[in-house]
Amino acid sequence: MNLIKKIEAAQIRQVPDFKVGDTVKVHFKIVEGKTERIQIYEGLVIAMKNAGIGRTFMVRKLSYGVGVERVFPMNSPRIDRIEIIRQGRVRRAKLYYIRTKIGKKSKIRELLGGRKARTTTVTPAAAAVTTGKA
Amino acid sequence: MIALIGKKVGMTQVFDDTGVLMPVTVLKFEANVVVGRKTLDKFGYDAVVLGVFDIKKARTTKPYAGQFPENIAPRKIMHEMRDFGKDVQIGDSLGVDLFRDTRFVDVSATSKGKGFQGVLKRWHFGGGRSTHGSKFHREPGSTGQSTYPHKTFKNVKLPGRMGGEKVTIQNLKVIRVDADNGLLLIRGAVPGPRDCTVVVRTAVKRSK
Numbered sequence: 001m002n003l004i005k006k007i008e009a010a011q012i013r014q015v016p017d018f019k020v021g022d023t024v025k026v027h028f029k030i031v032e033g034k035t036e037r038i039q040i041y042e043g044l045v046i047a048m049k050n051a052g053i054g055r056t057f058m059v060r061k062l063s064y065g066v067g068v069e070r071v072f073p074m075n076s077p078r079i080d081r082i083e084i085i086r087q088g089r090v091r092r093a094k095l096y097y098i099r100t101k102i103g104k105k106s107k108i109r110e111l112l113g114g115r116k117a118r119t120t121t122v123t124p125a126a127a128a129v130t131t132g133k134a
Numbered sequence: 135m136i137a138l139i140g141k142k143v144g145m146t147q148v149f150d151d152t153g154v155l156m157p158v159t160v161l162k163f164e165a166n167v168v169v170g171r172k173t174l175d176k177f178g179y180d181a182v183v184l185g186v187f188d189i190k191k192a193r194t195t196k197p198y199a200g201q202f203p204e205n206i207a208p209r210k211i212m213h214e215m216r217d218f219g220k221d222v223q224i225g226d227s228l229g230v231d232l233f234r235d236t237r238f239v240d241v242s243a244t245s246k247g248k249g250f251q252g253v254l255k256r257w258h259f260g261g262g263r264s265t266h267g268s269k270f271h272r273e274p275g276s277t278g279q280s281t282y283p284h285k286t287f288k289n290v291k292l293p294g295r296m297g298g299e300k301v302t303i304q305n306l307k308v309i310r311v312d313a314d315n316g317l318l319l320i321r322g323a324v325p326g327p328r329d330c331t332v333v334v335r336t337a338v339k340r341s342k
Contacts, residue, residue: 003160003317004146011149031152053147054155078153 008053013075018057020045020095021088021108026059026072027080038080041070044088044108046095048074060098067099087111136232137215137335138166139186140318142243144328148309148319158309159324161241161332163230163316167209168222169202182218184228185209211331219336231313238337240304243326247298257291301325305337 018024025042043061046069055074060067072079088108098106143160150156170183187210191199194208202208203224220232233239253259253274262270274293278286303325310319324332 003162003315004144007148007160008146029153073155075149076153076155077149
């Protein structure tokens with residue numbers, strides 16, 4: 001299995017240490033024909049799935065009043081970088097309940113002074129400066 | 135046609151250039167040594183005999199070791215590859231970089247043994263319904279006619295041993311050729327358990 005692990009390890013990318021409940025900005029590369037541009041998708045991380053190399057996270061946002069959820073592979077080469085906008089204080093791993101909430105109930109409390117301020121880019125050097133959880 | 139003997143390492147996933155995650159099987163190739171050639175004049179067909187995985191000479195029988203030319207150590211596994219698409223000499227060592235320009239391959243191996251299986255699993259019979267008074271669930275049903283012919287014909291699909299036979303999967307896409315480590319990454323699944331011997335050929339039904 002060592003060879004398999006080697007192949008997987010070569011693909012793992014450094015991502016900032018964000019958690020469920022955080023608000024993030026995902027800079028996602030979009031390829032249109034030959035041109036490539038970066039689209040920014042901002043929203044609340046409501047779930048993470050840890051499936052080895054295929055780890056994903058789900059980002060929910062409201063777009064013109066309509067809830068949009070998008071799943072990003074954590075190690076996708078199409079993710080340019082991920083910015084953490086706000087850290088949330090949550091008590092569960094999946095925030096699916098938020099789909100049924102509107103207004104103030106759909107808000108997540110901000111985490112103050114718990115986790116240290118973390119870096120926002122995916123560059124390996126910067127991502128190494130992460131710290132423990134709340 | 136180019137063909138090599140390899141070993142199945144296992145499966146994983148890789149991202150392609152466009153960021154799509156795809157399932158791949160990793161195959162490992164050690165040096166495939168040309169241990170013999172069959173020529174049209176002498177044998178009636180063209181083939182290259184490849185051998186792979188070293189074996190101690192003391193562990194072989196004399197008749198087995200005798201198949202190898204004097205300057206070549208015995209190999210555990212030998213395979214004839216007919217109509218080899220590359221001009222090779224006895225003693226040449228072939229690696230996975232032969233597949234560098236290949237886009238699709240066929241892979242043959244011995245499938246995993248499934249044991250004695252019923253007709254639903256072995257032959258994809260539909261079976262009967264489970265409820266509503268049905269007394270016919272997973273049986274094979276009728277296997278023939280009556281007084282005439284008064285026998286069950288051969289090759290009727292019945293329960294029995296399944297798996298453990300040679301299976302070839304055609305037109306599997308080559309994702310990556312890693313010549314440094316002797317690895318070949320192929321999209322999708324390949325027959326057989328991990329560590330089994332596989333024969334990889336350039337696809338017969340696809341050009342390049």
